[in-house]
Amino acid sequence: MLNKLIHYFLENKLVTMLLILLFLAWGFVTAPFGWETDFLPSDPVAVDAIPDIGENQQIVFTQWMGRSPQDIEDQITYPLTTSLLGIPGVKSIRSSSVFGFSSIYIIFKEEIEFYWSRSRILEKLNSLPAGILPTGVQPTLGPDATALGQVFWYTVEGRDNNGNPTGGWDLHEIRTVQDFYVKYGLNAVDGVSEVASIGGYVQEYQIDVNPDILKVYDIPLHKVMMAVKKSNRDVGAKTIEINQAEYLVRGLGYVKSIEDIEKAVVAVHDNVPIRVKDIGIVSLGPATRRGLLDKDGAEVVGGVVVARFGSNPLQVINNVKDKIVAIAPGLPKKVLANGVESQLTIVPFYDRTQLIYETLGTLEEALLLEILITILVVIVMVLNLRAAILISSLLPLAVLMVFIAMRYFGVDANIVALSGIAIAIGTMVDLGIVLSENVLKHIAEAPKTQKLLNTIY
Structure with a gap:
C-alpha cells in the first residue's frame, strides 16, 4: 500500500x-x-x-454555614461520598471538611470524557434520597475548568483621568459594583467558566436585637427571624375589571430599605404591635468574611477569571480584555472631596498572556x-x-x-x-x-x- x-x-x-x-x-x-x-x-x-497535567477531576461543593468540621463530615461529606462512589468511571474520591463547607474531589479515569462525567454527577445529585442531607443544604458542582483555569486576575480601583490611583471608595461599594456589574459582564465572555469575586465586604441588612426587650415581651429569637423572612415577599391575587380593562392585583412587600425591615411586625402585645425597630437596631453592614485580597500592602477588591475546559486560554484572555474595554465606560464615577473625579477602573494584576x-x-x-x-x-x-x-x-x-x-x-x-x-x-x-x-x-x-x-x- x-x-x-x-x-x-x-x-x-x-x-x-x-x-x-x-x-x-x-x-x-x-x-x-x-x-x-x-x-x-x-x-x-x-x-x-504550561501543560495541564492534572487529573480528570470534578468538584462537589456544599455549604452549611456555621457548622463545625465534624458536623460537616458526619452529615454532608460522608453521605455524599458514599453516594457518589457508584458513578461509572470513578477512580477515587477525596474529600475535605472544614468550618462551614465541604469539598469532595471526584477523580475519574483518564479515558472518561470531561462533560460526560459532569452529567453523571448531576444525575446522582438529583436522585439523592430524601433526608440524606440536612434541610436546606444543596450540593453544587464546581465550574467546568481545570486547576490551570485561572488565567486572569484583576482589581477594581478608583483612578483619575490620568490613570493614577485616587482612593475615596469604600470596599463595600467596590464589591457591590464587582458582584452586580463587572462579574456579570465578564461571565458572558465566550470561553469563561466562572468569574469569582474576592476581597472587600458583601453588604447585608443586619439586626442587632436587644435580649432584655425580647425577654420582657417573651419573644423567642426564631420568631424575629420568621417575621423578617415573611415581610420580604410579594403576594399575588386575582384580577379586577374596571371600564372593560383588566387590572392585576398584587401585594407589594419586598424589602427595599432599612425602614421596611424596621416596620415588620414580630408580635402583638396587649393589642399593640411589636415591630423590629422596637426590639433592636437595623443597619447596613458587612457580612462575615474569612479572607481578603491584598495588593502592595493595601486591601482591594478584585476577581478571578476561570477559563472553561477545552477552550483556548490565549483567546479567552483576549476576549476578556475586549469585554473590559466595552464595559469600562459604564463603571460608576464620583467627585472626591479634593475635587478630583474618580472612576472605578478594572486593573489586571495577573495576566497569563505575557x-x-x-x-x-x-x-x-x-x-x-x-x-x-x-x-x-x-x-x-x-x-x-x-x-x-x-x-x-x-x-x-x-x-x-x-x-x-x-x-x-x-x-x-x-x-x-x-x-x-x-x-x-x-x-x-x-x-x-x-x-x-x-x-x-x-x-x-x-x-x-x-x-x-x-x-x-
Missing part, C-alpha cells in the same frame, strides 16, 4: 504540489504563533504556557534557528543543492502538519509540546539525509538512458 502511494505521487507531480500547498495553507491557519494573512482565516491551536507570548516567542525563535542551522548542515553533508533544498523543505512542512494534527486532536501548544517538535526535527533530518544519499547514489550508478522514475523507485 505504501509503495503504491509513493509511486502515485512520483508519477503525479501536480497532485503532489497541490497537496503540499494545501498542507502549507492549512498549517498557517492552525499555527499558534499569531501569523495573520489577508486571504486565509485563522483557526489556531489552543495556546497555553507568559504565553514569551513561551511562544522563545520556541518560535528556537524552531527557526534550528531549521536554518539544519539547512546549512545538510548542504555541507550532502553537497547537493537540490537534495539539500528537498530535505530542508520537509522541516517547515512537517512542523505545520503537526500543528494541524494538534488542532484537531485537542493538543495544546505549550512549552512541552513545542519543545517536542524542536527535538523531533533532528530525527526528521536524519531520515531525509539517509534517503537522499541513497537516491543520489542510485542516480550516479544508473545508466544515462534509464528514466529517473525507474531509478528512484
Whole structure:
C-alpha cells in the first residue's frame, strides 16, 4: 500500500504540489504563533504556557454555614461520598471538611470524557434520597475548568483621568459594583467558566436585637427571624375589571430599605404591635468574611477569571480584555472631596498572556534557528543543492502538519509540546539525509538512458 502511494505521487507531480500547498495553507491557519494573512482565516491551536497535567477531576461543593468540621463530615461529606462512589468511571474520591463547607474531589479515569462525567454527577445529585442531607443544604458542582483555569486576575480601583490611583471608595461599594456589574459582564465572555469575586465586604441588612426587650415581651429569637423572612415577599391575587380593562392585583412587600425591615411586625402585645425597630437596631453592614485580597500592602477588591475546559486560554484572555474595554465606560464615577473625579477602573494584576507570548516567542525563535542551522548542515553533508533544498523543505512542512494534527486532536501548544517538535526535527533530518544519499547514489550508478522514475523507485 505504501509503495503504491509513493509511486502515485512520483508519477503525479501536480497532485503532489497541490497537496503540499494545501498542507502549507492549512498549517498557517492552525499555527499558534499569531501569523495573520489577508486571504486565509485563522483557526489556531489552543495556546497555553504550561501543560495541564492534572487529573480528570470534578468538584462537589456544599455549604452549611456555621457548622463545625465534624458536623460537616458526619452529615454532608460522608453521605455524599458514599453516594457518589457508584458513578461509572470513578477512580477515587477525596474529600475535605472544614468550618462551614465541604469539598469532595471526584477523580475519574483518564479515558472518561470531561462533560460526560459532569452529567453523571448531576444525575446522582438529583436522585439523592430524601433526608440524606440536612434541610436546606444543596450540593453544587464546581465550574467546568481545570486547576490551570485561572488565567486572569484583576482589581477594581478608583483612578483619575490620568490613570493614577485616587482612593475615596469604600470596599463595600467596590464589591457591590464587582458582584452586580463587572462579574456579570465578564461571565458572558465566550470561553469563561466562572468569574469569582474576592476581597472587600458583601453588604447585608443586619439586626442587632436587644435580649432584655425580647425577654420582657417573651419573644423567642426564631420568631424575629420568621417575621423578617415573611415581610420580604410579594403576594399575588386575582384580577379586577374596571371600564372593560383588566387590572392585576398584587401585594407589594419586598424589602427595599432599612425602614421596611424596621416596620415588620414580630408580635402583638396587649393589642399593640411589636415591630423590629422596637426590639433592636437595623443597619447596613458587612457580612462575615474569612479572607481578603491584598495588593502592595493595601486591601482591594478584585476577581478571578476561570477559563472553561477545552477552550483556548490565549483567546479567552483576549476576549476578556475586549469585554473590559466595552464595559469600562459604564463603571460608576464620583467627585472626591479634593475635587478630583474618580472612576472605578478594572486593573489586571495577573495576566497569563505575557507568559504565553514569551513561551511562544522563545520556541518560535528556537524552531527557526534550528531549521536554518539544519539547512546549512545538510548542504555541507550532502553537497547537493537540490537534495539539500528537498530535505530542508520537509522541516517547515512537517512542523505545520503537526500543528494541524494538534488542532484537531485537542493538543495544546505549550512549552512541552513545542519543545517536542524542536527535538523531533533532528530525527526528521536524519531520515531525509539517509534517503537522499541513497537516491543520489542510485542516480550516479544508473545508466544515462534509464528514466529517473525507474531509478528512484
